[in-house]
Every structure is written in structure tokens, then in C-alpha cells.
Amino acid sequence: MRYSGLRVIKEALTGHKGWKPTWRDATPQNHYDFLVIGGGGHGLATAYYLARNHGAKKIAVIEKGWIGGGNVGRNTTIVRSNYLLDGNEPFYEHSLKLWEGLEQDLNYNAMVSQRGILNLVHSDAQRDAFTRRGNAMILNGADADLMSTKDIQKRYPFLNVTDARFPIKGGLAQHRGGTVRHDAVAWGYARAADQLGVDIIQNCEVLGFRIESGKCLGVETSRGYIGASKVASCVAGSSGRLMAKAEMRLPIESHVLQAFVTEGLKPILPGVITFGAGHFYCSQSDKGGIVFGGDLDGYNSYAQRGNLPVVEDVCEGAMAIFPMLGRVRLLRMWGGIMDMSMDGSPIIDQTHIDSLYFNGGWCYGGFKATPASGWCYAHLLATDTPHEFATAFRFDRFAKGQNDR
Amino acid sequence: MIINHPILGPRDSAEFTYMGDAALLDRPDWQAKDALLQFIDYGYLRDNPAGPHTELWYHEQGDRSFLVITRDTTTHEISSVKLASDVARGRGRSK
Incomplete structure (x- = not known):
């Protein structure tokens, strides 16, 4: 059965009786x-x-x-x-x-939502590293865009680019x-x-x-x-x-990585942002929750749940670039087990x-x-x-x- | 996690740095005939068990001792904490 807009309309008009299981139970x-x-x-x-x-x-x-x-x-x-x-x-x-x-x-x-990802730059050395990375990406046929603080401010007006502890000096964006x-x-x-x-x-x-x-x-x-x-x-x-x-x-150790989602908010974050002065990245789900994560807990684990020191560390990263998140309640947090290879x-x-x-x-x-x-x-x-x-x-x-x- | 340090008592695990499988205490003999192979195993391969795991923790923000800890990787429960120096001496090493 192929899915299509027409099919949705037809099923809506006929009581949704025609849908079949998505896959066989073999x-x-x-x-x-x-x-x-x-x-x-x-x-x-x-x-x-x-x-x-x-x-x-x-x-x-x-x-x-x-x-x-x-x-x-x-x-x-x-x-x-x-x-x-x-x-x-x-x-x-x-x-x-x-x-x-x-x-x-x-x-x-x-x-699939190509809303773009932006890696923030906070120092000259980091800009050099990201320039090199952007060039390597372009050489391999990917897209890369070194953004100025002015461009970043236009897209993300809430980011503090001037007097934060780690001021934002630019960013490497991949718009795809x-x-x-x-x-x-x-x-x-x-x-x-x-x-x-x-x-x-x-x-x-x-x-x-x-x-x-x-x-x-x-x-x-x-x-x-x-x-x-x-x-x-x-x-x-x-x-x-x-x-x-x-x-x-x-050549692998299993480690736990935690992830977090807040209560639903109105659209505030149009793309994916990663913080360059700590380990923190975030995006906003289509339901409105801010989805974010950071570092591994850092010890072997198969437990699918982490511990509080890393929660604190990730939330510190969040507060460093999004102080407004301090007023938002966390809805859920969980852990996944990563195959951490030696390189x-x-x-x-x-x-x-x-x-x-x-x-x-x-x-x-x-x-x-x-x-x-x-x-x-x-x-x-x-x-x-x-x-x-x-x-x-x-x-x-x-x-x-x-x-x- | 709380780590019950043999000398300092219960300490928050955030004071420690995790240093990996305690098998790293047993460095291969560099003069062995198959030393290269042994070092590849030693450097890169791990048992990585789901269950009790014996591992090294470094008390970086404390007394800077190395500890050998047995911890269950499915529950994070710690069942044994020893000073790494005691463990090494127990195996006939000088330190």
C-alpha cells in the first residue's frame, strides 16, 4: 500500500478502515x-x-x-x-x-527538516579550525558557510554575541x-x-x-x-x-550519553546550534520542546541512564548561551548506550x-x-x-x- | 555515584577521573617476542562487559590516588574499592 495525500483523504472519509499494519509480524x-x-x-x-x-x-x-x-x-x-x-x-x-x-x-x-546546523565560534583559533573544516567539507562536495556574528544575529537574535562569558565570534553553518x-x-x-x-x-x-x-x-x-x-x-x-x-x-567501550527535552514552547529556535566553548547542542522539536545534549558520563555503562554531574554540566552549557532556558522546565531526560571506539x-x-x-x-x-x-x-x-x-x-x-x- | 574511598571515606564520583579497565595495570612485557601484538591488544581491545567491571578511577580532585573499583555496568552499583597501589603490590609489583 502506497501512502499519499489522496489516500489520507480517502481513509478519512471512510472511517480509517483501510490501513494495514506497517510491516508483517514474521x-x-x-x-x-x-x-x-x-x-x-x-x-x-x-x-x-x-x-x-x-x-x-x-x-x-x-x-x-x-x-x-x-x-x-x-x-x-x-x-x-x-x-x-x-x-x-x-x-x-x-x-x-x-x-x-x-x-x-x-x-x-x-x-526530514533541513533547518541548518550552526557550530558557534568563540575564539580566533576556533575560527581557524572551522575555516579548515569548512574547506574540507566543500572539497568533498558538502556545503559549508562561515557566518559572521552579524549574520548569526539576524537568524538567532536572542544569542548574546557581545558580553557573554564566551562571546560569539562567528560560526560554521551547514545549511543542508x-x-x-x-x-x-x-x-x-x-x-x-x-x-x-x-x-x-x-x-x-x-x-x-x-x-x-x-x-x-x-x-x-x-x-x-x-x-x-x-x-x-x-x-x-x-x-x-x-x-x-x-x-x-x-576496540570499543560502551558509554552512556544523556539527552534532554523541555516542555513545549512556541517556535524560538529555527535551527540546530552547537556551543563551541563547552559540550552542548540543541534544536527545537516540531512539538516545541527544546531537545539538547552534551557530554558522555565518561565511564563504562550499559544502564541507559546517567548521573547528575553530567546533567549539571550540560545545563551549564545551556545557560551559557541560552540564559532564557533557565525558566523552562525539563520534561524528560534519558540515556542511550554508545559504542565508543578507540579512535x-x-x-x-x-x-x-x-x-x-x-x-x-x-x-x-x-x-x-x-x-x-x-x-x-x-x-x-x-x-x-x-x-x-x-x-x-x-x-x-x-x-x-x-x-x- | 558515591565512591567509598579506602582512606577518605565516601566521596562524590565527580571528584574522580575515570581511567578505564583495570586490566591496564598489567602492562605487557616490552621485551616479549610478540610484544607488538600484546601492545595492540593492551592499547585497543577491551572486555567491555555488561555486569561487574573492574576499573581504574583517579582521585584527581582529592588525594590523587588511583583506585581499583568493581562496579556493575548495568546498575552502576559499586561492590569493591581498593587502592591501586595495594592491588599492584598484591601482584608482586614494587609500587
Whole structure:
């Protein structure tokens, strides 16, 4: 069933009786060609692009809980491609391009909003660094705009550019960046994958891998054994926990990152702003809440909730650029678990075990990468060669001393 | 989180800096034949368990001691706190 404005009107006039479930509730088969572990944004995107780009059949996504219940539902919804290094920027720019066409591609309203992202500059050195970054972005085909305080004041008149503790001296803007309704990304990919025949199997927890003579044959799950020609781990946040079942140690620590949303306000914040003198970033959701976040708590955690010292630190960052937020009540705060890799970059690679593949290490930047991660992981799974935009995201970069990419 | 410092008593965790898995206490022998491989493991790979985790905390804004703490990564509950120097001496190190 295709969604359209006409369809909405027709359903409205006929009592909304024609809507079908967005995806089938599949039961696991005995064997799949591709078995993706993890029904988050990345896993669902991987399954979708396997089917769409590579014509793969017999694909399943298995998920411990319900799809979209992990980090794709817990992030601060920002998309951007303002990266510096050659190993990263083409990948994230590809991702941003996929975001731009996502809704038409999936026939699903993901509320992609290119409202722009602005990284504030507070010192000369920071302006130099952002000028360099902006140039690197432009060289890789992305957009970048070094804004003056005058331009910033026009767009964000409430920012104090003169006598704050950290006066604003300019900013690096990426006008194509913005926000996306994160839950809709999981649901949109799930629906599109389902329509291409992908089995989405929820409440199906992996209990172990069946590995014989160095080859992964399938996984033991809470719903029985499922065999697969290729098994693809895609559970960033829980990678350590899952891959321990295959006796793999990873260059990853799991850390908790907190996020916050205030009560709904009238529109005051037209784009995404990041503070350059502390770790704080924020945007306003379409419901009106100010969505913001900051630093990791800074110790290993799988608890999906953080502690108060970081809440204080993030709120200090908020007060430094938005003193008006001091009068706003916080509605909710929560934590998500990040795969923090040792060099801050992700991994999309084969493992040393045949037929077992790994996607993870997204640190606190996984959401924006969702489409390109699925795209490149599907390419790796289908062809056994890394996608040209993901050649730097290999396990062996640490041993080779290439982990500055 | 409150960390019960063996010398100073209960202290707020914000006084400490987290220094990672306590396995970092056991630095490989640089003269071993496979020292390079051992150091790659030591530098980059982690057990990263969901459950009890033994880890190093540095009392940066206190007495600057290193502590070895066992903490559950799923609940943040701390079950054991020792001075890292005591732990190292217990393994036959001079300090």
C-alpha cells in the first residue's frame, strides 16, 4: 500500500478502515541468506539496501525487543555532514544526500527538516579550525558557510554575541543539515524492507552464535536456532555484549550519553546550534520542546541512564548561551548506550570469523549515519568488499596505526 | 555515584577521573617476542562487559590516588574499592 495525500483523504472519509499494519509480524524461518542482528535504524537500513540495491532475497532482521526501541529512538535527531577527515567526510556526505531523498525513496514521512546546523565560534583559533573544516567539507562536495556574528544575529537574535562569558565570534553553518523524526526512520525503513520481502522478527534475542571450524553458521535465539549464509551484527551500544558471545574482544567501550527535552514552547529556535566553548547542542522539536545534549558520563555503562554531574554540566552549557532556558522546565531526560571506539570512528567490516560481519563503534554519531551505514554495510555483505566510502572503517586500522582517519 | 574511598571515606564520583579497565595495570612485557601484538591488544581491545567491571578511577580532585573499583555496568552499583597501589603490590609489583 502506497501512502499519499489522496489516500489520507480517502481513509478519512471512510472511517480509517483501510490501513494495514506497517510491516508483517514474521516468524523465523530455518535459514536465510542474510541475517541482520539488530532492528534499529542501521539494521533495518542494511536489510532494505540489501534488497533494493543488491536484489538479495531471504533476508531477516532479528531484534531483541521491538524495532526502533534502542538508540534510533533515543538520539537527538540531528543530521549533518560537517566532518574534516577524508576517511569520514565522503561517507557522511553520502548519508546526508540519502537523507535528502529518503522520504520519496521509502514513501514514508520521516519529517526530514533541513533547518541548518550552526557550530558557534568563540575564539580566533576556533575560527581557524572551522575555516579548515569548512574547506574540507566543500572539497568533498558538502556545503559549508562561515557566518559572521552579524549574520548569526539576524537568524538567532536572542544569542548574546557581545558580553557573554564566551562571546560569539562567528560560526560554521551547514545549511543542508537539520533534523529527522527518528522513530519514523526506523518505521519507514522497516516498512520499505518488509515490502521487498524482508522478514522483521521482533522479540527474538540472540543467545549465542553457532561457529564451526572458524565459520559462523547461524545464531541461537530465544525463538530457536536460525541458520544463515551471512550473519551481520548491527547492534551499536550492545556490540560488546553481543560479540562476547562469539568470543570477540572489540576496540570499543560502551558509554552512556544523556539527552534532554523541555516542555513545549512556541517556535524560538529555527535551527540546530552547537556551543563551541563547552559540550552542548540543541534544536527545537516540531512539538516545541527544546531537545539538547552534551557530554558522555565518561565511564563504562550499559544502564541507559546517567548521573547528575553530567546533567549539571550540560545545563551549564545551556545557560551559557541560552540564559532564557533557565525558566523552562525539563520534561524528560534519558540515556542511550554508545559504542565508543578507540579512535572515535565507526567499524563496518568482516570479522576474523567467516560469514560473520560487524557494524558498530558509532560513538555518539550513529543516527546521522543511518542511511549510509545501511548502504555501505549492505554493499560489504553482498560483495565481500568494503564500499568506497567506508574503506577507512576497518578493524585493522588500529594495528596498522591508521587510526587517525 | 558515591565512591567509598579506602582512606577518605565516601566521596562524590565527580571528584574522580575515570581511567578505564583495570586490566591496564598489567602492562605487557616490552621485551616479549610478540610484544607488538600484546601492545595492540593492551592499547585497543577491551572486555567491555555488561555486569561487574573492574576499573581504574583517579582521585584527581582529592588525594590523587588511583583506585581499583568493581562496579556493575548495568546498575552502576559499586561492590569493591581498593587502592591501586595495594592491588599492584598484591601482584608482586614494587609500587
